[in-house]
Amino acid sequence: MKIIPVANYEEMSARAAEILLEQVRSKPDSVLGLATGSTPVGTYQHMVAAYQQGKISFAHCRSINLDEYVGLGPGDTASYHYFMWHNLFHHIDIRPENAHLPDGKNLDAQDACTRYDQLVSDLGPIDLQVLGIGSNGHIAFNEPSDHFVADTHIVDLTDGTINDNQRFFARREDVPTQAYTLGMRPILNAKLALLLVTGPGKAEALHRSLTGPITPAVPASILQLHDNLIVIADQAALSKF
């Protein structure tokens, strides 16, 4: 594991984008594992800027996103589909057919999860997996639990996660209570995992994840088993170390 300490969000975003761009330069048909949330927005802005300046092309990249809310699809502004198109895909040259997220509109959970696992297995292993961390230690939507789950599955979101994500919705009641999420297998199998952590709200979760026991009660702790993990964290996020 390598920890890259940075001063702030902007520096975290710039460093993360450098690593992503280097990945795509060295392997233009990279499989990128992408994440949503506030954390990677700045990283995506740097990627868009590099594309617009003609420094990079994503035309041969494939992407696999971590998760999607059950019941939401591309037309819902709070969906992760919408987030990805709005923040990244619309502004770069990735081909729409190569940009993948779980199908939140497919309410047959078993079918939705099986299809996503098939896709991940067809495209994988992921070359570079971008990850954020929840204030409760979740990665993707693998919430604290008494067991780890390997493959794509449906999860009940915890009250804490619903509270954290309420800011993206008009009302708390609008936040979906379930999501489809990748399991731990493709995350651990990614050739490089890039964990981005910013702000004091993540300090406790980050410290427990990297220094505590490996336990499903702190899902990100499983990253201690990753062979090639880079953590880019700002001062506030590293304050418990």
Ligand code: PGA
């Ligand atoms: P955030 O979410 O980037 O919006 O803080 C991260 C996460 O929940 O994984």
